[in-house]
Amino acid sequence: MTSASGLDLAAQRYISNPEIDITLKLALELNRPILVEGPAGTGKTSVAISIAQALDWKLFRIQCYEGITFENVIGEFDYKRQLLHIEFERQKQASAPSRNLEDIFSRKFFIERPLFLSFIENDPNVLLIDEIDKSDEEFEAFLLEALGERQITIPELGTFQASNEKQIVILTSNSSRDLSEPLRRRCLFLYIDFPTLARERRILAVHTGRNFDEPLIQSIAGIVHQIRQYDLRKVPSIAETIDWAKALILLGKEFIDEPTLKETITILLKYQEDINRIDHQLKEIIRLGTT
């Protein structure tokens, strides 16, 4: 089933919502990057991967981290190769002195990395810049040129304009740091929150092969929704909900009672203090989650 964006993300096992579909449609039409924000584990990275699969476009991924630099995403000159080349040329010149040294700052000596590759790629592609908030401010500033003008400047090689007409750039962020205004201004904004009950049931159904109106699937989604209401250090993500559903199916459970929830709660909650916080309220959580 195709959505407003014209893409069948469900076929890639990604259950979208109207907000995602419309933002995607605009990104395709207006050729603008999308900045996706939201809590961890709500499907920000998966949306980019699913788009690439649905369109059958190549995916380039940049995983940001503290200290990521220009060289890590654009590329760098191969220092060893340059040295070897100089040494080789020197020996050659000894026998044939007229020969000139080839320019060692050419593409031949340049190790190309994902951002550069995605720009020079002739075919349409998806560029995923994951967890941009983990990178430093300098890196964010460097991206402005690439996102705004769709070009990259490498001082030794010149300016490279994106050679493809169609490219979807998706930046994801968990908001661990506030991103700069200029970067935000260049992007369409999409906030993916935890899914609604109905959407989560559909997600579980797709990933477990069950029907979304089965009592077990309904209970799982309902209970996880109840748990998310608590002020926890880490609330269960969609991936953890899927894992929990798969575990319950594997254990042959058809309904969830207090002992079952107690035994399997570690799949959902990853901090002991979170487990302690809801430990005495499991009965109430099950009651509210299953009604």
Added chain:
Amino acid sequence: MPITGVILEFVSMLRFFGLPISPDETITAQRAYMTLGAQEKETLRLGLRASIVKKREDLHIFDTAFEAFFNQHLIRIPPIHDAESYERARRRFLERLPDERYQELGELLLENQIDQATHAAGEMIGIGIIGSSSQVFLDEYSNLLATLRSAFNLSFGVKVPIRDLTPTQRQSLSDRTIEIAATLQLFEQRIKRNIQKKLPDEEVLSREEHPADFSSIDSFLYQDLNAYFSVTNIKEQLIEIGRILASREKRRRKRAKFGKLDFRRTFRKNLANNGTPLDLVQKRRRIQDPEIVILNDVSGSTRWAADWFFVITYAAQKVFKKIRIFEFDNTMVEVTDALKRKTIDRALEERTECWKNTLRKRRIHSDYQSSLEDFITLMKYRPLTRRTTVLILGDCRDFEGMWFRAKPASAELIEKITLPAKRVIILNPEDKKLWNTGDSVVDHYRNAGAEIFHVASLNDLIRFVFELKHN
């Protein structure tokens, strides 16, 4: 591509609500509008939202503004030409108002009774309630006007202020509608003037134009702290300062990890290359995270600084991995857990919760002796080590502590803490001239081994904490 009036009007409305929308974003919104069309309201809402809003916090502002604006544009409001259509619009207007008080105010406005309406609104906003902060007045004032304006727009199909209407738009309106719109406009001006006259601190009114000054915290000393503390933008600015400092600190540490070129290792590594230095090895330094224990004096005299300090600590906690934060007046309580909350508001709530479980009954006045005794009890299972720096933020005024042999008992406890710790630093925000006067025991604490510094401003306070990382 010419930008249609609808998008321009909508963008100017959003700007009025405080969203900073650039011309480039306006063009994107226009392109989104052309792409999606205005047939489906929900599609248009989501499309414009993606193009205009850039922060999660602004989403609800956008949604509210969209509802108010596009209901008017997408739903055709019949023109008011006769008594019957006026009566319908009047009913719609009153129904849209949230409660009886608002409806009474609405009636007064429809009857052009500006004086009475101003008086009624003044009572609703709460002018004259001693102790309410200026921000409360402003929020109430904005809410009241926005509610009235939105109800009027949606019922009578006209935008105020009417001076913004084009002559053609004006011609299409009945005299009665224009009259009510003018009344509403006059009412807005009147009530705004009234509030300005009654507010004790006009600076607060213009705070948005003049952001809070952090160069001196002394200016906040005798102010009603809660009034300032409830102001979201100050909290946000503090959080921002903390974040900036934290990210600078992270970068500094990253650079500090790599030292000079390690010749020995470089030569050894490149032996395989006949000594050609293909791989360079730098010396690596091991930076140990310092353990910091903060004791915040929250008794009356230093409460203001303790509150600022808590917010800053919250914002910068990523840098301080080994930090514990305690607060004291006559007893000590640990509030480290509050720092783990997701938002600063939750953290402040949790901090209040922590105060429910104190080791002894609270008396609000400073008692360094009993507080430090409690601190030693609380630290029993995780004692101080040679790597721990104890940072006390307080004025060293031991109001209720006991004295033995011409020495405060708390000085002995400071000595007891100083022995195992790396350093005990006391940051005293009180004017230096007042040190050692009255119940101030600064010299006694200094003799007990504590280092005492005067912090004159919030910036000093922040800088001090960050400098701890380098010592």
